[in-house]
Amino acid sequence: MYENVMKSAERFKARPLGRDQKIGGMKQREDLLFMKVEQEQAVPFITWLKELGGFGHLVLFTAVDFIEQDIFQITYLLHSYEQHHDIVVLVEIDRQKAEMESIHHLWPHAATYQQELFEMFGITFPGSPRLYEDFALEGWQGPPPMRRDFDTKEYSEKTYFPRPGRVTHDPATYMKEQLYPGEAQTW
Amino acid sequence: MDNDSNNKEQLDEIRKQLTLANNDVREGEQAYFCDARPVVVEPYRGILERFANWARSESLWILGFGTGCGAIELRPLMTSRYDMYRFGIQPRPTPRQAGVFVIGGYASVKTMKRIVRSYEQMQGPKFVVGLGSCTINGGMYWDSYNTINRLDHYIPVDVYIAGCMPRPEALLAGFNALKAKIRAGECDGMNKYAQNFDWYKANQKQIIKHWEMPDYNW
């Protein structure tokens, strides 16, 4: 399995991420593989995985905003029922030119993920059906809300009539002080 | 002639005040919706109203619409442990027949649209119970980009039950408080809504951009 994927991965210039490394002190699952691939090679690689590699199920399809590196990392999680194996394909795209190839031709339901990604991150997928239609946010008019440069607190205060007199506490301290003063030492 | 046309203009003016514009429905859909304005309905007088209020308080039919996570706390009320039926409270599956609307916790903008619609479809007098902190001041979602902070800016609320989440006991206490309020004749959210209709509508429309419904959902 692993060898098979790795062999083809070379063709697509995909590199596995830290298979034998321990992440956060924990060993990674045996049946999970992270692959990082260039933007141009991503869809061919996924296509290969689906058609020849046996990864027929698109489990998850999302994005992460790495505003510090000025990139969006797009994550495809694929699963193979025959091999009981997951592969995560990671693609980094330019945050300024947030555009990615659509994969709705491989999985029709990918169009829905792409609709969501467009709505939440502003990533476009040219050719994807219903991409510009409203999805979860009905009539949203601001910038994409999941981008990290969008200040939700400011937006909320501006929009939703905050009730005056709200106080925020640190839950741990507050609990110690207010509710269980006697037991505070044991924590 | 002049007099007639004046009269006609006046009549048109009055009609405009009495009817809703329904400008935000889709094109060509005006005919689907009733365009009457909600009106203030005077209560009965004297003992009849008090009797009616007693009957209303003893027969609270909840709209079975779980608007937020707090709705999970409504279910135990039906079980043998809490047994809300003994207080004359029971769920109804349709707003047309329900008298109490329980807002079950946080209300996102999307849910808010449905809340407004369902609330307007209930027949008066109707009561609203705000459940959990989220309905009071946004709770843990106070800084979210899509969750409201104050329910009473959008629909009139009769009773708030604080907590995150309030337990079923708290709910029962809240319902009893509501009953007392009803019996005292203090729950007139329906007329309040009709009186301040434009204010409520403006607040609602400020957040609900994708309106696509008439201004008042009969």
Place this chain on the structure above:
Amino acid sequence: MKDIAMKALYTLISLFVILNYGLLLTGTMARVRAKVQGRIGQPVYQPYIDILKNNFLRTSIYHGVMFFLGPVFRLAGGLGTYLFIPVIFGSTIFSNFAFSGDLLLVMYFIFFGQLGMALGAGQSGHPYSPIGVSRGLAQMTAFELPFALAVISIASQYGTLSITGIVAAQQGGILNWVAFTNPLAMVAGMISFLGMSMDNPFSIVLAPQEIPIGPPTEMNAGFLGMLQTNRAIFNGAKLVLFMNLFFGGAGNLLVMVVKTFLLYFYVVFVGASFPRFRPDQSIRFFLGIPTLIGIAAVVLQMV
């Protein structure tokens, strides 16, 4: 003139009795159901309050003439059905208008209210209403068949279709009841009765989980109150009818109360014990064993 006035008075008394009895019975049975589930349950007088509250509602909506008339049809159907059944054997007050028609009239008058209500529900334009109606009508065709066979069997047994005649034939001891003289007809009839009562496992019309709550989805305020009133009266009428057909009728109010209570208790008992059928399951059920029992009852009368 005096006759008519007396008849009107008797009718009012009869209706008053059945309305209160029906409401109290509903309340009691809700309480019985609560006990089965280990709850205290609602007060016995809760149905009164609900009806009052619904009539006290300040606003209401309606969708058109048929919507307005739907509950009227329904209540008229309930009242009419009740009024064509002699309630207490030998009583002038409770003989109602049984002189204007026999058992066939009652069987068909049941449809009067259902049809009107279906039309009212239909005009509301809500899809759940016709779905509920379609389920209800479909199930109705199925459970009416064993019932009709039972009735035919009884009619041939006693040579009459008059309800009073059938009750009269059952007088003189418990063994004269149809339940004992024609047990197959009784079984077929009582299974149909379950379907007619729309309780579990045949509660596919209201079906709160799938099509909340079916035909009366759009009914509100006074319209709903009227439907609830009808439910009490119509329930009473059905119970009295089945009591008359299979269990020897009643000589006085007390007997009637006991018998109808037990009959209703039977429905609630079954309803509290079983989950709901799907519509097609329900239809197949009634057209299976109960129909065969009904046919057997009829054939036994033929040979």
Place this chain on the structure above:
Amino acid sequence: MVSPIYAIAIPLGAAFLLPLFEKAGKNAAKALVLAILAALTALPVSWLVVWIVNTPNLAGLLRVSPLAVDTGGFPAPISIRLAAGIGEALVMALVNLTAFLGITHMLVRSQAKPTGKTLVLLLTLVTGVNGLILTRDLFNIFVFLEITSISTYALIASNGSKRAYEAGFKYIIAGSIASSIYLVGVIYLYRLTGSLSLDHLPRSGGTAIALMLLTTALLLELKPFPANGWSLDVYQAADPGISAMVSAVGASGVLFVLYKLTPLLSPTHLRLIAGSGAVTFVFSQVIALRQTDVRRMLGYSSTAQIGLMLLVIGSGRGTIPTIVLLGLLLGNHMLSKAGLFWVTDLIDGNRTIASMSDSGSLPALARNKPLLVAMIGILLAALAGLPPFPSFWAKWHLVSALVPNGRWLLVAVVLGGSLMEAGYLFRWFTRFTKASEDPGDVHQERIPADVPVTTRPQTGTVSSRSGKEALARQAASTAAATQATTQTIPQVVRQAEQPVEISGSPVPTIIATLVLVFGGIAAAVGFLAPNQELILLVPLAVLLIGALLDTLRIPSKIQLLLGMLGIGVYSWLLLPSLGGIPLVFGLLFLVGGLLQMIALMQRKGHQPGLAVLVSTLLFSLGNLLFVQSRLGFFFSWELMSIVSYLLIVRGRAASGAALRYLMFSLGGAYSILVGLVLLPTGFAPHATSSLWAGILLGTGFLIKIGTVGLHIWLPGAYAEAEDEVSSLLSSVLSKAGLFMLFTTAGLFIQPLLRSVPGVTLAYLLGWLGALTALAGAFLAVFQEDIKYTLAYSSMGQMGYMLLSFALMTQLGWINSMYLAVTHLLFKTMLFVAIAGVVHRTGTRLMYRMGGLISRMPVSFFSVLIGIIALSGVPPLTGFGAKWMLYTALIEKGWYLQAGMAFFASAIAFLYLFRLIHTIFLGQLKDEHREIREAPLWYLVPQLIAIIGIMLVSMFPNLLIKPLEMAIAGYFPQTIAWQGSTLVSTLGYWNGNAVMYVTMGVFLVPLVWLLATRRKHNQKVRQFNIVYSAERPDRPQTTHYAYNFYAPYRSALGSFLTPWATRFWKRVLSVVRVVGSSTRRIYSGDGQTYALYVLLYAIVLMLLLRGGN
């Protein structure tokens, strides 16, 4: 009187002299030919006139001494005698008339006008045929036979086409073998008897083989199955004008020779002739079913017709002489078949008409040349033996002659073959009449593959988004565009219609048609006059007058008014003379019919045929009320069937349904025909007779009623006919079968099985009725098309009537007629209201409608009353029917039937609610937002019917008491009246009291609601519904209508299997397979055909030996 010798001498002489005349001018030659033929036609007519003038009665006419000429002045056995009796005169007149018309046709058509040579050959052909008819000498017959044959061979080739040469050569081979056989037979006979004169041959034995040789040869000339492959090629390939001559003229002469030979033949010979005819008749019809080439199909029809006439010759004499039968059949065949060949010639040559499958330009033809199509219809009807054409009468008498002799096989052959013939002929006819969108084979409603949706309104606010706005707009518009293209309703693309031209003048065909029509009418007068039943011809008169009015293009409104006036007068005169059951049904037919005609008044402009057909239908229904003789009844019944067929076929997509209707109607009619013949006491009310008469008559009437199993014509016919016509068919016409059941009720109380007491025909009918009620109601539940629902509903209601009738008790009969009357009222309401809805909405699919109550309140009210009355809910009329039904059933002891009827009536609720809900309640569609109430003409009959229903509901005794009187005396009294309470032995019912109580209990809650919901009761609109906190998207998706009873379908859908349809389809496919496999013997090889000819002769000889 002019000597018969001229009939031979003149054409022969002229044939030789014709080239000389051609020198004088082409037109002179043509004029001469036509003049000669006219003279030849006039000659026998003159004889006939003289004889008719000189003899007082018909019997004397048949015994008139023939006009004989001995050639050369010697007496008969030495010289050749020509003799012309009444038969000869008749056939000669017909032959020469047809020849005259045929040659005229060929002269006036635009292409392929006959040359001088052809004219010569035609003249010799006529000479030969005339000679065949007249001569009494066997060898002379051979000579004329050869003259006929040789001219025919040559004529076939005149076409000059490749196929014609092929066909002609095959013909020659077969023909020469046949003539060799004839020659041998002649000489053998001469050796045995020493004489060749028909008048002097001994009738003793010993000559059997010689006669058989002659008979065989003549039979071979008459193209018997299977030795007739060549003849079909001739019909297909030759010039249609020539084909017409061969088919009509040539064969007639030979046929007549065979007829002349019959006095000499033994019963064995005759049986062989009849058998040969029967085989030819039935197999030719079967094979014709499979033909795709119209001319070849007509060819098969020709051989079949000749087979039928052989059957007539061979099967001996019936109540009327064979010659009359033969004359009727022959004349009918010659004129109609020749006419049809000419028609194929007229319509644009071979291109459009020759193929059965190509229907491209035929409908256009129907629109451009309605008269031509009407003419084709008449010719086809004549050929198929429909009234009033001569072959109809011949068929009646033929069956009357066969049945008493117990020749059931021949009866089956004659009737079965006729049915098939009508089938393929009218299948061809429907190609003309159907509209371009008519698929031709509709049996069930047609649902579009996907529910088409109108494009939803564009969202009002397009979300404007940072940086992507333009892109989003563009994408949205593309998406909308794709949506629009994928969601457009598939439009029926009308083909560009080719202009259809008629090549040549149709005058000869018209003349032939007119001769047929008037011959038919004359025959009708002749056959009906002895029973003093000429009044039965009134519908025909109406038809003729109507045809005239139609030709003048008088607007339909005026025609209808005239028709209504006529029917009014007719009813005024007729009804007072009736009493009892006929009076009830008379009111039903005539007054009910008038009610239906009001709705038709809505039609604007000129609707060809509508008014006349409706009026004729009602008149022929009126005939049924008082007709006494069997023949008169059968005539009226068939007339009613054919007229109603023509009414149905007017529907937009009705061709398939109408054809099915016609086939079942004719099948039923033939069953009735045999049943009637079996009635020894004649056709009179309450005749008792054999079991078989009851079964056969009953089957015929049950088909008309649409009993389950025989019902498959019903849904299509009722649904696909025009909307107002459907109402007429369902509420009036369907009762005809019921009326006849009442009239012949005495037949149905006979025990079905001697061993099982109590099982009578009526008992069987009762079960059939219960099953029909159940099946009708059940099938109606699942229809999406409103008219199919109503059609099946009608079927179910007829089931109740049948069940009630079969009870044979007082209450049962009262109920049957009560149902018939109320069914008329509420079905009028339903059908006409639905006609209005369909008229306004332009669709028949229920799920496309919805919410129409606000737009069409009166129609809604009418449908509401209709469904309450139909369903049996008190207090309206339906309950009375249900009460009487169950009471009567339980009184009779038919408990299981009662249970079944109850189940059916419960199922009826399903479709009734669906009907009213999906059309009038629920969501109003956008496209219906502006429609108006139905036209006034539709509302008037509905209102009248509503008043009727309400009256009968309020005062049931208004209807029940007269019905009780109508059947007084038939049964012992089982019901009694106490005031307005109807009391039976089982129960009681007081319609008045029920009405008052219902009104009372209805008013109380109504007043309460009106009082309490006076204020703040807001009327809301269609989308103001609680929709799971959402809003409805579109009315289409919110209206619950499609597959309304899905749970019912999943529970009981297996009972929807179309068993009956499957059965009848299988019957049809068996016939087709037989046809397909039988026609394989026609390999196209001339030698094979010659072999068949030889084998046929040998087999016949062997059979003769076996027969002795």
Place this chain on the structure above:
Amino acid sequence: MIQVTITQAMTALGLLLAIIGLWGILTRRNIIRIIIAFTILDTGVHLIMVGLGYVTKGTAPILDGELAALGTLNVVDPVPSALVLTAIVIGLAVTALMLSYAIRLYQTYHTLSIDEIKEMKW
């Protein structure tokens, strides 16, 4: 010993010829041969006519009255001869027609084989 009269022999010969003719019609493929077979059949039939038509005890019908007076005078019956003459003429006509058909068929189908000429069937 079987007495074979001339008429019987003629009949037998005619029968033989007729059968040969029929056989030819049914088996030959060439149209011309079929026509020839037909003429053979025709001839056979004519022979049969002559053979059968001789009525041994018959009289010549034309001279009915006077013949009786002549008694044993042996007169040949003229009727069959007349018939045969007519039949031969007709047969000739038919043969001629067939031949002309053969020419036409050859012109249109370019063959004389009857197997090729079956465009129409069923």
